[in-house]
Amino acid sequence: MHPHPDDSTGARVARARKTRRLTQRGLATRASVSYSTVTKVEQGAIAASPAVLGALARALSIPVTELTGQPYMDDLRADQVDGLIQPLREALDLYDVGADPEVRPRSVAELHAESERLCAAARRAELRQVTAALPGLLTELTAAAHEADSELAWKALAASYRTGHDVAAKFGMLDLCTIALERMEWASVRASDPIGSAVRQCMRGLVYLRGGDYRTGLRLVQSGMRTVEQADPGVEREVVTGRLHLGAAVLYARAGDDRADEHLAEAERYAAKTGEQQTVRWLCFGPKNVAVHRVSAYAERDRYAEAVEAASKMSASGLPASRVAHHHAEVARAQMVIGRNDDAFGSLKLARSVAPQQTRLHPLVRETFAGLEAAKRRLPDSFLSFGAWLKN
Incomplete structure (x- = not known):
């Protein structure tokens, strides 16, 4: 089944533009995007890049998710995930009322182990399983942290709040992401944990970054760099510092700023010291992830041929499924833009094979698929089957 034209990104852009009483040229001027890009996006002739969507959303004073259509509630209902969101919201809300007298938490050691297990599952993109288990764990950890008031309990609670952010981000629920990160900071302060x-x-x-506000995103990353300097020297500090440089690289790249390359070089320097790391604060960092981010940084600056070439020279195998699937989605878009549509479709199928639920809910995947449809080139019969899977 093909998406209804009124439910496309282009149609949403047009509706929002008309609500603001802007012409296409007026929106283009306000967003610093070419007039031809605005018209083609609205017509569905081209797929909007994340940077274009961010610029249009900011010019229209609306969330990017209003243009992408996230969260995709029909898909969440089909996967029986929608009913798991409210318990997660409630668990995130009841953070400061002390221990629930009716909750008898497991030991801090057991809860820490469960927190680690769910962090790892989120990296594998096991979204439904994590979302189902997380509210109960947060309830127990909240009680244990208030009762034990130990560094380990607060750290485990902070890590679980971060897992809440991760699944909310995959579902396109940016408000829930913000709440989860506020709770993460609250718990990290109580753990006296600058790394957290x-x-x-x-x-x-x-x-x-996802909201299109790169300047604020960079200010936050720079704040993180100042904070991590308070941590004791060691591999944790190096991994987090390297990841902060990768965050800065992507933010600069999305803004079209070549300072992205300076931060990639710094991240590469840290990765040479740390090697491949995936369990340090459940951050994926190392030479492979730097290479993945280099591909992303090329694509974000519309250097699509360089992105595809860089991707051809590296392998993302061994990285967490969530990261690998996202990488294949980014490569697919770059391949589509330079006219390698068969390869782009192949990359989308790779993303699906690695992390099907994440791929189905990924706005970049949907935009790339829409772009391939608009190209009207001869593609294999399985192309239509992929479209039906994406929308059913």
Whole structure:
């Protein structure tokens, strides 16, 4: 089934523009986007890039998710995830009322182990399972942290709030992302954990990246860099610092600023020291992830041929499924833009094979698929089947 034309990104842009009583040329001027891009996006002739969507959303004073149509509630209902969101919201809300006398939490050690398990599952993009288990864990950890008031309990609670952010981001619920990160900072302060606070600033910067506010995102990442300097020297500090440089690289790239390359070089320097790391604060960092971000930084600056070439020279195998699927989605868009539509469709299928639920809910995947449809080139029969899977 093909998406209804009134439910496309282009149609949403047109509706929002008309609500603001702007002409296409007026929107283009306000967003610093070419007039031809605005008209083609509204007509569905081209797929809007994340940077274009961010610029249009800011010019229209609306969230990017209003243009992408997130969260995709029909898909969440089909996957039986929608009913799991409210318990997560409630668990995030009841953070400061002390221990619930009716809750008898497991030991802090057991809860910490469960927190680590869910963090790892989120990296594998097991979104439904994580969302189902997380509210109960947060309830227990909240009680345990208030009762034990131990560093380990607060750290485990902060890490679980971060997992809440991760699943909310995959579902396109940016308001829930913000709430989860506020709770993460609250718990990190009680754990006297500058590393946790720095990770939170990095994640917060990426929320602003998705919202198209790159300047604020960079300010948050820079704040994280100052915070991580308060941590003791060691691999944790190096991994988090390297990840902050990767965050800065993507933010600069999305803004079209070549200072992205300086931060990639810094991240590469840290990665050479840390090697491949995936369990340090459940951050994926190392030479492979730097290479993945280099591909992303090329694509964000519309250097699509360089992005495809860089991707052809590296392998994302061994990285978490969530990161690998996102990488294949970014490569697919770059391949589509330079006219390699068969390869682009192949990359979309790779993303689906690695992390099907995440891929189905990814706005970049949907925009790329729409662009391939608009190209009207001869593609294999399985192309239509992919479209039906994406929308059903």
